[in-house]
Amino acid sequence: MPKLTLERVAELAGVSRSTASRVINGQDGVRPEIRRRVLDVVELTGFVPHAAARSLAGQHSRILGLAIRQTTEQVFSDPYFAALVQGISGACNDHDQTLSLFLFQSAAEHEHLPARVLRTKLVDGLVVTATFSDDPLVWQLTESGIPFVIVGEVSNPHISSVDADNQNGAALVAEHLLSLGRTRIATVTGPMRSAAASTRRMAFERALAVAGQPMDPELVVEADFTEDGAYAATQQLLVRAPDAIFAFSDRMAVGVLRALQEAGRRIPEDVAVIGFDDLPPAADSRPPLTTVRQEVEQTGSVAVELLLERIRSPEIPARRIELPTRLVVRASSVASQQVGGQPS
Amino acid sequence: MPKLTLERVAELAGVSRSTASRVINGQDGVRPEIRRRVLDVVELTGFVPHAAARSLAGQHSRILGLAIRQTTEQVFSDPYFAALVQGISGACNDHDQTLSLFLFQSAAEHEHLPARVLRTKLVDGLVVTATFSDDPLVWQLTESGIPFVIVGEVSNPHISSVDADNQNGAALVAEHLLSLGRTRIATVTGPMRSAAASTRRMAFERALAVAGQPMDPELVVEADFTEDGAYAATQQLLVRAPDAIFAFSDRMAVGVLRALQEAGRRIPEDVAVIGFDDLPPAADSRPPLTTVRQEVEQTGSVAVELLLERIRSPEIPARRIELPTRLVVRASSVASQQVGGQPS
DNA sequence: GCCGCTTCTGGGAGCGCTCCCGACATCATC
DNA sequence: GATGATGTCGGGAGCGCTCCCAGAAGCGGC
Incomplete structure (x- = not known):
């Protein structure tokens, strides 16, 4: 045959x-x-x-790469990535592209990306996440000429990117806490090299300042987006007696909650706690978390679509898409409605 | 130019x-x-x-696929996968292969695997994880003739596989608990369709029976390898007053710990708790977890090597490799040495 | 110095597909 | 009925590499 x-x-x-x-x-x-x-x-x-024959004769492989700039452990323990990959993977299927995940954490593996992945023309384009400001990788990619989009922030406007509207998200939190009459508002931020963290911080500070209640620098602690990091940060914060804590991710908010509860603080009466993301840990925590909802899965699919646009029409100028964020109010900032009342 | x-x-x-x-x-x-x-x-x-040209002219793509048979959320929240992927990824680099991760959770994506990935000759072979007994995927793969290895168990001896020595691991736990004089030994198992869970359970039962202390069926609860699942399972178990609980993963053991602590049980005095895996959650839990250490990262690299062997020498018969397990004793089963004594 | 051997090198023939262009048929138009 | 436009189809020419085999070069032995 x-x-x-x-x-x-x-x-x-x-x-x-x-x-x-x-x-x-x-x-x-x-x-x-x-x-x-x-x-x-x-x-x-x-x-x-046959994929290879197609790829050789046509000029594209129909493979999109996902490059995540984090250690495997970080990636595989973060619900954010789960949702993001989900969105990316789904969009790839919809557009008949194969998704290939490239993990490269050690410096050595780093070297491989340009050579082994880009120059071999293995992928048509790349979705890159978790870059930091002035990431050399971004420069490398620009040099190589391969189409790519960043999930997150980039300073260079000639690079396409997708992100949540962090500014608005942070501003909403400030507004909410102020409306609750909180005065000693603390933040547990992500690492400042992370663009998302610094944007949220700046926007949050600005919103507080505009409202005439500028942020006390003593009430700002930098953590690392992990639960344990936030737990430790909160312990530091306790002596300063905050009446609200804004953590820059839900995972961190869970750590904040734990530290507060162990210290005997009532939530939200003594301290209101707010997270960011509205991913699984948020609604399941006790008490459920007030948080900024961002559409992570959609972020992933939009990234793929933007990438395909860049691949197919390189002449279209790069653009940035910011997906809306909104505040989801739960019991960690506002006492449940039944407090003091009878169930009907 | x-x-x-x-x-x-x-x-x-x-x-x-x-x-x-x-x-x-x-x-x-x-x-x-x-x-x-x-x-x-x-x-x-x-x-x-050029990758495609090579792939077309030679007869192989130098791309290995990793197919994980779980939802994205499960994969991206399990430290086991983090370690496994780490091992696989490292081995691929060492052998100059490109690793491509295929996620397919929905039934629709399932259909794509054979067509889009296998028939296109995109990958030379596949590492497949988290299959269950009589998984149709395994049959499909066998049919398709593509080389593959399973991480975990398979009934068919003509399929290569890599796994930890679950039998020995479970037996070690039984031995350890018996030597501690525990008599009401409970288990929080994984789902019985998971081969690893059922093997551990069988081996554990056998070891207890051989020692003349057969397992009480009332003390066995099936959970789902998640922390919350194990938490709920333990609450069920509490009324039966176990004096030891063997959870089939460290993550589950953490849930067990939480349930016991909330119920006011002292660990290990009232209840000894033992996990399985020795992944990050184990040593960091409070108290640190006694657990069965398995070399997950090595499992991944061995899987890749076995796969390459199958690709390069199809005539070599399939084989199964079991990696050794050993017991790591920590404070969740044996009170710390300083209990009742003075620090020297 | 010639033969036969080994060691090294070069060119041809594809791998299976896409893309381009020319051939052909069909139909409307004048 | 000749002409051109329009719509379909087929074949040739690669894409950039690997594999195979023939041929060249170098060497020792007679």
């Missing part, structure tokens, strides 16, 4: 290679009856074009 | 395409001086062979 190739499919359908190719690639200019015939043969034989 | 191809490199080095190819692929039969000359050109120009 001969090998199953385009040629063979064409032969079986009684058409030429070219016509079979047109049908399989959904191009028009083929009479419906002939199209049908080819499609039937494809169905019957289960023909699938 | 002409495109950088093998042809061009050969031209610059003053040799033929074939010779350049030999040098780049590390084959011998090339005079050292000529080899040097080619290598210099490669270095200078930064030439990297």
Whole structure:
């Protein structure tokens, strides 16, 4: 039995290679009856074009890469990445692209990315996450000429990026806490090299200042986006007696909650706690977390679409897309409505 | 400037395409001086062979796939996968293979695997994890003829697999608890469709029975490898007053710990708790967890090596490799040595 | 100095597909 | 009925590499 190739499919359908190719690639200019015939043969034989041959002859591989700039442990313990990958993976399927995840944490693996992945033309483009300001990787990618989009922030406006509206998110938190009459508002931030963290911080400070209640620098502690880090940060904060703590992620907020509870603080009466993300830990914590909702999964799918746009139409200028954020109020900032009342 | 191809490199080095190819692929039969000359050109120009062309002309893509049979959330929240992926990724780098991660959770994405990944000859082989007994995927893969290895258990001996020695691990736990004089030994298992869970359970039961202290079926609760699941399972268990609980993973053990502590039980005095894996949550929990250490990262690298063996030498019969497990005793089963004594 | 051997090198023939262009048929138009 | 526009189809020419084999070069032995 001969090998199953385009040629063979064409032969079986009684058409030429070219016509079979047109049908399989959904191009028009083929009479419906002939199209049908080819499609039937494809169905019957289960023909699938050879990826490498396609990639060599056409000019693209239909493989998109996802490069995450974090250690494996960090990636595989963060619900944020779960949601993001979910969104990216789904969008790839929708657009008939294969997603390939590249992990590179050690410096050595780092070196490999340009050589082994980019120069070999293995991927058509890259979604890159968790970069920090002035990340050399970004520069490297720009140099290499490969299309890519960043999930997060970039200073260079000629690079496409997707992100949540961090500014608005932080401002909403400030507004909410002020409206609750909190006066000793603390923050547990992410590392300042993270652009998301510094943007949230700046926006938060500004919102407080505008409202005439500027932030006390003593009430700001930098943590590392982990639960344990936030737990430790909160212990530091306790002596300063804050009446509200804004943690820059839900995971960190969970650590904040734990530290406060162990110290005997009532939430939200003594201290209001607010997170960021609205990912699984938020609604399940006790008490449920007031948090800034961002659409992480959508962020992923938008990133893929933006990347495909860049690949297919390099002439379109780069652009940045910010997805809306909104505040989700739960019991960690506002006492439940039944407090002091009877269940109806 | 002409495109950088093998042809061009050969031209610059003053040799033929074939010779350049030999040098780049590390084959011998090339005079050292000529080899040097080619290598210099490669270095200078930064030439990297085109992946698709290689893949088409040779018969392999140098891409290995990792297929994880779980939802994205599960994968991205489990330290086990972090370690496993780490091992696999490292081994791929060592062997100059590109790792591609395929996520497919929905039924629709499932369908894609055979067609889009296997038939296209995109990957040379697959590492498959988290299969369950009689998983149709395994059958599909066997049918398709693509080389693959399973991380975990398989009934079919003609399939290569890598796993920890679960039997020994479970037996060690039984032995340890018995030696501590525990009599009401409970287990919080994983789902019984998981082969690892059922093997651990069987081995554990057998070990207890052999020691003349058969397991009380009332003291066995099935959970789902999550912390919350184990928390709930333990609450069920509390009324039966166990004096030891063996959880089938460290994450679950953490849930067990939490439930016991909330119920006011002292650990290990009232209840000894033992986990499985010895991954990050184990040593950091309070109290630190006695657990069965398995070398997850090594499991990953061995899987890759076994896969490469199958790809390169299909004639070698399939084999199963079991990596040793050992007991790591910490404070969750044995009170710290300083209890009742003075620090020296 | 010639033969036969080994060691090294070069060129041809694909791998399976896409893309381009020319051939052909069909139909409307004058 | 000749002409051109329009719509379909087929074949050739690669994409950049690997593999195979033939041929060149170098060497010792007679």
